[in-house]
Amino acid sequence: MSVPELIRIVSRDSPMALAQVERVRAELAVLHPGVRTEVVPVKTTGDKWMGDLSQVEGKGAFTKEVDAALLAGEADLAVHCVKDIPADRPLPAGTTFAAFLKRDDIRDALIHPGGLTLDELPAGTRIGTSSVRRVAQLAATHPHLECVPFRGNANRRLEKLAAGEADALLLAVAGLERIGRPDVISEVLSPEVMMPPIGAGILALQCREGDTELIDAISGLGDPDTYREATAERMFLHVLQGHCNSPIAGYARVDRSGELSLRACVFTPDGKTRLNAHEWAGRLDPATLGTSVAVALLRQGAREIIDGIPH
Numbered sequence: 017m018s019v020p021e022l023i024r025i026v027s028r029d030s031p032m033a034l035a036q037v038e039r040v041r042a043e044l045a046v047l048h049p050g051v052r053t054e055v056v057p058v059k060t061t062g063d064k065w066m067g068d069l070s071q072v073e074g075k076g077a078f079t080k081e082v083d084a085a086l087l088a089g090e091a092d093l094a095v096h097c098v099k100d101i102p103a104d105r106p107l108p109a110g111t112t113f114a115a116f117l118k119r120d121d122i123r124d125a126l127i128h129p130g131g132l133t134l135d136e137l138p139a140g141t142r143i144g145t146s147s148v149r150r151v152a153q154l155a156a157t158h159p160h161l162e163c164v165p166f167r168g169n170a171n172r173r174l175e176k177l178a179a180g181e182a183d184a185l186l187l188a189v190a191g192l193e194r195i196g197r198p199d200v201i202s203e204v205l206s207p208e209v210m211m212p213p214i215g216a217g218i219l220a221l222q223c224r225e226g227d228t229e230l231i232d233a234i235s236g237l238g239d240p241d242t243y244r245e246a247t248a249e250r251m252f253l254h255v256l257q258g259h260c261n262s263p264i265a266g267y268a269r270v271d272r273s274g275e276l277s278l279r280a281c282v283f284t285p286d287g288k289t290r291l292n293a294h295e296w297a298g299r300l301d302p303a304t305l306g307t308s309v310a311v312a313l314l315r316q317g318a319r320e321i322i323d324g325i326p327h
């Protein structure tokens with residue numbers, strides 16, 4: 017197999033995103049010793065705009081500029097958190113997923129400077145999060161806690177926490193591990209307590225469709241189980257046509273026997289209504305499982321909940 021002499025890797029320029037690129041470079045070096053790689057850092061709208069993301073085209077806010085660099089030929093390979101890639105629309109024309117890396121931890125973590133757990137936090141504790149998914153679930157299970165809008169990359173949020181702008185944070189375990197800060201975690205929340213977002217913990221490698229030499233060269237970085245989980249989850253979100261303000265959560269899992277399942281929820285923003293669905297693929301392919309779970313939630317009224325939220 018021929019390998020491109022140089023692979024330019026484009027990504028957001030946050031510390032977490034650049035740490036993700038270093039993981040890709042390290043895995044590429046093992047797969048193809050001697051391959052030359054360069055980093056093309058870009059600042060995205062989501063990195064620049066600290067207001068409500070629904071005012072700047074939602075989740076595409078973390079991917080648009082990265083995709084543009086790929087399509088303009090300024091880079092050859094884009095690294096995205098699948099969680100940040102809009103699923104209510106196809107990938108930008110002319111690009112494709114070349115691989116999904118082995119999935120990291122999908123759970124959220126509580127960061128409390130005093131080391132308290134979620135259940136130990138006193139009434140009125142200010143939780144810094146702008147995630148409608150996190151706010152809706154906390155409203156349902158811990159209504160005595162107060163969510164305060166909080167934006168910025170993980171490092172910036174930790175700085176703002178230290179500056180007293182909130183009393184605690186919710187952040188992804190995967191993100192904290194990538195920036196080398198698992199030390200700040202006071203509790204890892206089980207998916208039963210805090211259902212993760214679609215695509216949690218998954219890194220996607222995206223290329224130009226015609227770049228077959230590169231696609232072949234990096235396909236070996238892909239993890240088959242993560243591909244099945246990502247495919248089921250993204251189809252689920254696509255069928256629901258969720259958006260950045262949709263309180264949607266869920267995760268697919270390939271168990272030890274190779275069986276694929278998908279568990280998902282849709283909440284009202286106040287957390288008072290929660291629709292649930294959990295199905296196994298059996299002989300179905302991952303995309304069909306994702307579709308089936310989305311239809312199960314639509315039958316329970318998910319459309320009215322999602323469409324009732326401005327975006």
Ligand SMILES: NCc1[nH]cc(CCC(=O)O)c1CC(=O)O
Pocket residue numbers: 078097098099100170186187188189190191215216217218219
């Ligand atoms: N744009 C925020 C973002 N995108 C992906 C992750 C976490 C890592 C992942 O799920 O891959 C995070 C940080 C967070 O939610 O705490």
